[in-house]
Structures are given as structure tokens and as C-alpha cells.
Amino acid sequence: MQTGTLSEKLAQFDEQWAPRIIGELNGQHVKVAKLEGPFEWHHHAAADEFFLVMAGCLTIELRDKDNVRLEEGDYCIVPQGTEHRPVAGDGEAHVLLFEPASTQNTGNLQNERTVQDPEWI
């Protein structure tokens, strides 16, 4: 039985933009992440991505569409293939993610911010 407390999981790391895996079910991962400032424009070719903001503020910037601004308790699902750029404001944001187990944080982009094998905590 996988079980835990979100606040305790978040207290286990400081690294930003490096999601940690806290659970796996039905081929999907449940992750938590700490975010601050702008990330990279990217998309996930075959993965829809769920974001739930637990603290702070996260804006999902989109091409040719209005940005989606998420505050604590707000969620959104970014459909596969949708280019987006997460930007965290008001200090550090804490988010819960659901996405397929193979999903990389930078999607189609490979750079120094790509996390190849997210750490389990």
C-alpha cells in the first residue's frame, strides 16, 4: 500500500522544476514538484498532464490561447500535443501532477532542465 502525506513529501527536497514520484497506479505516476519562475516551452506528444496547485500560483502559458492562471486549489489538464510553458509566480509554487509513467518534465525538449529518471520519494 503506497501511502504518505503531501507536506512531508515536499519537505524532502528543495530542487525546483524536478518532480519527485510519490506513487504509481495504472501506468501513471503521481508526482509533486516545487516550481518558481518560468520553465521551458514544450509539449508532451502522447501524454495529457494534470496539475493541481497546492501552494503559490502557477500560470500555464499557451500558444494562441489565453493563459490559464492557477492558484491554490485550482487544477488544469494540458492535453497531449499542446505546447505550453508553466510559469510559477508569487514565490515558490507547489504542485501535484498526474501523468503517464514515461512522461519527462521537458516533453519534446531535451536540455539541462530535463530530468531523465525522476526520483521516488
Place this chain on the structure above:
Amino acid sequence: MQTGTLSEKLAQFDEQWAPRIIGELNGQHVKVAKLEGPFEWHHHAAADEFFLVMAGCLTIELRDKDNVRLEEGDYCIVPQGTEHRPVAGDGEAHVLLFEPASTQNTGNLQNERTVQDPEWI
């Protein structure tokens, strides 16, 4: 883009033990539910089930294993095939669920508490 606020979704219904769908991704549903008192013993033959407690207290009773007690901010994943009985205490509990889109609330059991087609909100 599916987006919303958990508290606003929960304010849209009063019915207990009848999860509402608030999002779909990768063949999975994201749901919210209001729970109070004991539910039914059941299992899901082919679905792992994620619970996150947002308010109140939820105990996952298990056969031949210690119960898992979840308070606000606690989560657990009940593996497929695992017989369990959710029991919500300390008044009404509010939970976020993540599970395959086909998952019924009573699993292998069909009775008056079975929700055939959960409502989207």
C-alpha cells in the same frame, strides 16, 4: 483545456458516496467525492485507486492488514484486487480520486450505492 477549482466543484453537490468527474486524462478520471460513515467492502479487479483527503478523515479498512488512516493532505493508492472498505469519520470527508475511467464506486459489488455513470461537473 479542462480547468477548475476543487472547492467550487465540491460546492456543486451534496450527495455522499457518489463521486463526480472533474477531468479526464490518459484514460483516467479525476473525481471528487463527499464521504461520511462506512461504505461497502469491495475491490476493483483491474483498477488501482488513488485517494487524497482534502478535508476530514478517511480510514481505508483492509482484510488481514492494518487499516490506513488518512487525514487532510494524506494519500494512498489501493492496488487492484485489494478488498477494502472506506470509512469516513469526523463528519464529512472530501476526497480527490484518480482512477481508470471505467471504475465504478462499488467495484465488484452491485447494489443501491452503485453509481452506474458518474456525473461530470
